[in-house]
Amino acid sequence: MNTPDNIESILLLAALLFCIGxxxxxxxxxxxxxLxxxxxxxxASGLAFIAAGAYWGQPDGQVMFLFILAMAAAEVSIGLALILQIYHLHRSLDIDKIKEMNG
Amino acid sequence: MSIIWHITSAVAILSTLMVVTRYNPVHALLYLNVSLMSLALLFYLLGAPFAALLEIIVYAGAIMVLFIFVIMLLNLGKETAVQEKKWLKPRVWVGPMALALILLLEIFYLLHTSQQMTGGPYANGRGLGTAVSSRAVALSLFQTYVIGVEMAALLLMAAVVGAAHIGRHKKTNLHRFLNEDHPL
Structure with a gap:
């Protein structure tokens, strides 16, 4: 087999990727x-879902991954539109210069 | 015996680290592409070939094109061509190339040796590599989770409308005393 023996290593990898992000x-x-x-x-969260689905032998993990995929597509389109607007307004993508909301 | 898995996870970690440490957006995108492909290979190893294909098609195909288009839109100017020539040196693309080559060799090896794509009984719990067939995923998706599918469709439609609304380029209305193009 080419897969690891236990699920802990996969979850460790997912946690590591999540922490890097x-x-x-x-x-x-x-x-x-x-972004x-x-x-x-x-x-990374999708990898954790897939690993859990593979661990239990159920398709639910892949279904959740599909939902994450749809959510990521929506998030990227909205986020990139916001980035374009921010660049048109400020001529910069530095988050320190975008402070009209006083956050 | 899980040498392929370790190599792939090492490639994933390395490329993801390179994503968050690059200065140039295009270099980060190259490494992010390698990271997505290595995750797709991990999904394949975990017995989820449908999710692996969707990862490549949607993430490495569609979302990456969105990012590249936005970077192209932001870099308009005369110096773009010079910058492009300066960016495209072998030192830039040899790192992602090497990592992607590792993944390619792995998938050749897997296609020659493994029987995972033929599938099998999915619910017998014979370990982590047992394939969950796309038929089982589709049945679960459109029977148990059909309300989730409809909500995802609604979310995508809202995202399309929202992106079209936000991305519309409005003219900024300055006061005529501030407008330096047309002084009184």
């Missing part, structure tokens, strides 16, 4: 890279 969201200042890191996090 979360670190990317926190350390980057460019909003485009933050890319959110994609990485969504992929």
């Amino acid at each position: 979360m670190a990317g969201v926190m350390i980057r200042k460019n909003i485009l890279f933050m 890319l890191s959110v994609e990485v996090m969504l992929n």
Whole structure:
């Protein structure tokens, strides 16, 4: 078999990828890279769902992955439209310069 | 005995680390593409070939094209061609190429040795690599989760309408004293 023996290693990999994505969201200042890191996090959660579905031998994990996929597509389209508008307004993608909401 | 799995997860971790540390958006996109392909191979190894194909088609196909279009739109200018020539040196693409080549060799190996694509009885719990057929996924999707499918359709439609509304390029209305193009 080419698969690992236990599910713990897969969940560890998913947690590692999720943490890399979360670190990317926190350390980057460019909003485009933050969107890319959110994609990485969504992929990691999808991997956890697939691993759980494979562990129980049920199709529910893949169904949840399909929902994550649809949600990611919607999120990316809205986010990229927002990025275009932000760039038209501010001529920059730096999140430190986008502070009219005083966050 | 799970050497393929370890190599693929190492490629996934490495390419994901490169995604969050690159300075150039296009380089990050190249590495993100490799990361998505390695995740697709992991899904295939976990017995989910349908999810693996969808990962490649939707993520590495459609969403990546969206990102590339936006980066193209943001980089309009005269210096784009010079910048493109400067970016496309072998030092840039040899990293993603090497990682993708590892994945390609792995999938050749798997296609020659494994019997996973033929599928099997899915609910007998014979370990993690047992394939869950796409028939079972489709039955579960359109029987148990049909309300979720309709909600996903609604979400996608809302996303399309919202993106069309947000992405519309409005003219900014300045006061005529602030408008420097047409002084009084």
